[in-house]
Amino acid sequence: MFLLIAQILLWVLLGLAIWFVLLRLIPKEYLTWLGGAILLTVIILAFFFPTDRSIATIWNIISLPLKPLGLTLLLLILGTKKKKESKLIWAAVAILLLSSIPWLADRYEYGLIRSNLAVQTNVCTARTVSEADAIVLFSKGTTQPFLRYQPDLVAQQTSARIVEMARVYNELRTAGRLPQAIVVGRSTPFAWTVGQQTPNPNLEATTIARRFASLVGLPLGDIALLKGDTVREAATQVQDYLERRTDLGRRIVTISSSVDSPRVVSAFTQDNFVVIPRAPALDTVVCDRENEVVELEQLIPNAESVLQTSQVVDEFFTLIYYFLRGWIAPCADCWDN
Incomplete structure (x- = not known):
């Protein structure tokens, strides 16, 4: 009952926030019921069809003021239109600084992960993966379905996950187990061509699997390829596959990015999996940070930190989205409640 009430309150809060933004951006005389109905339809479609390219593009435009760079640009535009509104410009400068300082960006990521990853999945201890039955690697197109269909770029961004999967696989083989390797990739690419080639629905997963196979010396036939546009769909596909085997x-090791790890773990925990999260540099992100010494270089703003902060904000909203859909539950025993 508590989860249902929390979901209803979040829905109401989300609706009020969107309505407030619309009233600010669009004059009341132009915000007719027809226009409001159209915008509401787009928002609903974006909620239920997050991987549709056209809807994703419109949603990215609508949600731009909710992100650091978009909010900064909006404040600068409003501040330059009204000469006496210097407070808006200073607010934009403050947001840009808060999102571009490396130390702060690291703390944002640290806080998000520690607040949503359960204590029993603690990666900061000498927890072994020797009893795992399968390793599930998520392509970047599955954990972040809004990405454009660019197989080479996606494979490049996922290469660190592939190396981590190879490391876990070798650890399991050393322990005397024969783990099942599973690669989850996007099922249907967006409807456009890449260069002179027509997109292949299996190209992303196949590319990742081949690179993984070359690293660990496995033939491609020994790697299960599953399709999943979202983490929720991937969890269902993995569950069906393991039930057939x-x-x-039901003890698995999940390989994703650090910031995606809490969402991946929670989605699989909903299906009664025992999950051990692994990600490139996950331990360095969340372990032994309390007494960390701040260096001067960490206080100098840079563009990479803006990107890192934006990814944290995107993941925060994605966690809310998954919660509203009932795909994950709040973490009751996280490191930082």
């Missing part, structure tokens, strides 16, 4: 249990 009577020789495998």
Whole structure:
């Protein structure tokens, strides 16, 4: 009952926030019921069809003021239109600084992960993966479905995850186990061509699998390729696959990015999996940070930190989205409640 009430309150809060933004951006005389109905339809479609390219583009435009760079640009535009509104310009400068300082960006990521990852999945201890039955690697197109269909770029961004998967696989083989490797990739690409080639629905997953196979010396046939446009869909696909494999249990190692790890773990925990999260440099992001010494270089703003902060904000809204859909539950025993 508490979760249902929390979901209803979040829905109401989201609706009020969107309505407030619309009233600010669009004059009341132009904000007719027809226009409002159209915008509301787009928002609903974006909620239920997050991987549709056209809807994703419109949603990215509408949600731009909710992100650091978009909010900064909006404040600068409003501030330059009204000469006496210097407070808006200073607010834009403050937001840009807060999102571009490396130390702060690291703390944002640290806080998001520690506040949404359960204590029992603590990666800061000497927890072994030797009893895992399967390794599930998520392509970047699955954990972030709004990405454009660019197979080479996606494979490049996922290469660190592939190396981490190879490391876990070798650790399991050393422990005497024969783990099942599973690669989850986007099922249907967006409807456009890449260069002179027509997009292949399996190209992304196949590319990742081949690179993984070359790293660990496995033939491509030994790697299961599953399709999933979202983490929720991927969890369902993995569950169906493992139920067909009577020789495998429900203890898995998930490979994703650091900031995606809490969402991945929570989605699989909903299906009664025992999940051990792994990600490139996840331990360095969340472990032993309390007594960290701040260096001068960490206080100098840079563009990479803006990107990192934006990714944290995107993941925060994605967590809310998953919660509203009932795909994940709030973490009751996280490191930082």
